[in-house]
Amino acid sequence: MARLIAIVTGANTGVGFGICLRLLIQLSQQAPSDAQPQERVDPNFALSSRPLVQSPYNSATLVLACRSKERALDARERLLVAFDVELLRRKRNNRGEDDAYARHFRDTLQIDFVQCDLASVSSVFEFCDVVKQRYPYISHLICNAGISCFTAIDYYAATWQILRDPLAGATHPTYISQSSGLMSDDGLGLVWQCNVFSHYLVQRELKELLCAAPSVARVIWLSSMGAAAGHSDPEDWQLIRSLSAYQASKHQIEIIAHQLNEPPNPHVRHIVVGPGAVHSGMGSQLLGPLTSLIMIIYFYIVRWMGSPNHPGQARKGAISATHASLAPIDHLPPSSSAPRLDAQTDRLGNEFVNVSRTDGHTEMSVVAGRLLERIDGLCETFEARDGRREGADNPESGLDGSVVIV
Numbered sequence: 001m002a003r004l005i006a007i008v009t010g011a012n013t014g015v016g017f018g019i020c021l022r023l024l025i026q027l028s029q030q031a032p033s034d035a036q037p038q039e040r041v042d043p044n045f046a047l048s049s050r051p052l053v054q055s056p057y058n059s060a061t062l063v064l065a066c067r068s069k070e071r072a073l074d075a076r077e078r079l080l081v082a083f084d085v086e087l088l089r090r091k092r093n094n095r096g097e098d099d100a101y102a103r104h105f106r107d108t109l110q111i112d113f114v115q116c117d118l119a120s121v122s123s124v125f126e127f128c129d130v131v132k133q134r135y136p137y138i139s140h141l142i143c144n145a146g147i148s149c150f151t152a153i154d155y156y157a158a159t160w161q162i163l164r165d166p167l168a169g170a171t172h173p174t175y176i177s178q179s180s181g182l183m184s185d186d187g188l189g190l191v192w193q194c195n196v197f198s199h200y201l202v203q204r205e206l207k208e209l210l211c212a213a214p215s216v217a218r219v220i221w222l223s224s225m226g227a228a229a230g231h232s233d234p235e236d237w238q239l240i241r242s243l244s245a246y247q248a249s250k251h252q253i254e255i256i257a258h259q260l261n262e263p264p265n266p267h268v269r270h271i272v273v274g275p276g277a278v279h280s281g282m283g284s285q286l287l288g289p290l291t292s293l294i295m296i297i298y299f300y301i302v303r304w305m306g307s308p309n310h311p312g313q314a315r316k317g318a319i320s321a322t323h324a325s326l327a328p329i330d331h332l333p334p335s336s337s338a339p340r341l342d343a344q345t346d347r348l349g350n351e352f353v354n355v356s357r358t359d360g361h362t363e364m365s366v367v368a369g370r371l372l373e374r375i376d377g378l379c380e381t382f383e384a385r386d387g388r389r390e391g392a393d394n395p396e397s398g399l400d401g402s403v404v405i406v
């Protein structure tokens with residue numbers, strides 16, 4: 001029995017908080033339900049149907065990797081309270097019978113905070129240094145934090161799309177505009193740096209700790225249904241000019257994660273997951289109280305109409321990440337099929353995991369290989385800037401935010 005040591009970026013709210021809570025609830029069971037084979041997966045993906053009898057982890061350390069200490073400590077409190085409420089509810093359902101397994105898990109649970117601002121390369125390096133000092137290994141790195149550059153909703157276009165095709169209006173909205181040209185203080189495309197580059201840098205810096213995990217470590221990348229190859233422009237790899245930088249960053253995440261599995265590393269597996277559409281800071285940043293309520297009702301309506309893609313609550317949307325974290329590695333779809341594990345629900349809101357394929361997966365390895373060369377070059381440049389290595393040896397650093405033409 002080993003200790004799970006998981007880093008969750010952006011753990012203080014939304015999907016990240018949902019993943020943390022769901023992980024705790026699952027890990028406090030000897031045979032977590034999220035680790036079991038998912039019966040409703042697409043039959044194109046042949047998965048094992050053997051049930052998991054015993055979780056390999058009986059204790060856990062959660063590392064909340066957040067940019068704000070105050071929000072992270074508040075989230076820690078909320079996590080512990082919600083987890084204790086869940087344990088009490090379980091005990092009541094068991095007519096007061098003591099659950100020694102859950103009690104041991106709760107007594108040995110550790111929830112830590114390590115500051116990490118993904119918009120700052122120096123902060124990411126400092127975060128990795130602290131993690132290296134504090135932990136003997138990392139079994140799970142959950143790359144959840146993300147930003148968008150959504151600027152406005154065109155309510156006329158929204159009404160038109162929702163009336164014409166309510167499912168598409170809730171799943172692939174065409175009425176939300178995004179800004180371009182947002183830059184970080186490091187001189188990189190801001191959305192790209194937070195969503196793609198910083199997570200890549202974290203897994204690169206922590207490679208040794210991941211390889212030291214007692215069983216295959218998992219790096220879980222949060223993507224989105226909006227991720228599509230069509231949003232990507234190889235000439236604008238830092239997504240500076242892009243008017244769909246969010247979707248393009250998610251597509252990059254998918255192809256990078258799959259490429260990192262080539263050739264397969266026996267110590268680390270990269271897995272792409274999607275939470276479906278859930279209410280969170282990101283989903284509702286453009287909405288007021290009334291429009292937020294309308295969106296919640298709208299999600300319920302499309303779910304009743306048969307859309308599986310609207311889990312609504314972050315805790316339900318977290319199932320894809322917890323399944324990817326806890327299912328035996330040979331129960332997961334092979335990485336060669338470029339899978340994305342998506343959280344879905346039935347009409348009644350019962351959550352499960354489905355599998356889809358990364359868009360553009362056939363020509364993915366060429367595009368991803370080129371992208372990774374550039375990203376590695378940029379990592380080297382920053383390592384040299386921060387005195388972590390001698391001289392940058394890649395001329396295509398793109399450090400000044402310049403768009404490097406292929």
Ligand SMILES: NC(=O)c1ccc[n+]([C@@H]2O[C@H](COP(=O)([O-])OP(=O)(O)OC[C@H]3O[C@@H](n4cnc5c(N)ncnc54)[C@H](OP(=O)(O)O)[C@@H]3O)[C@@H](O)[C@H]2O)c1
Nearest residue numbers: 010014015117118119144145146222224277278280281282
């Ligand atoms: N919500 C959905 O329907 C949906 C759908 C598909 C995919 N996703 C993906 O799910 C993930 C979580 O999204 P969410 O919906 O939970 O969004 P959210 O509620 O806005 O939460 C985003 C999290 O990322 C953190 N974050 C933002 N910028 C950061 C930075 N510079 N450094 C460190 N942390 C930073 C935020 O921290 P602060 O609280 O400090 O801002 C917050 O914890 C994202 O990757 C998103 O793309 C969400």
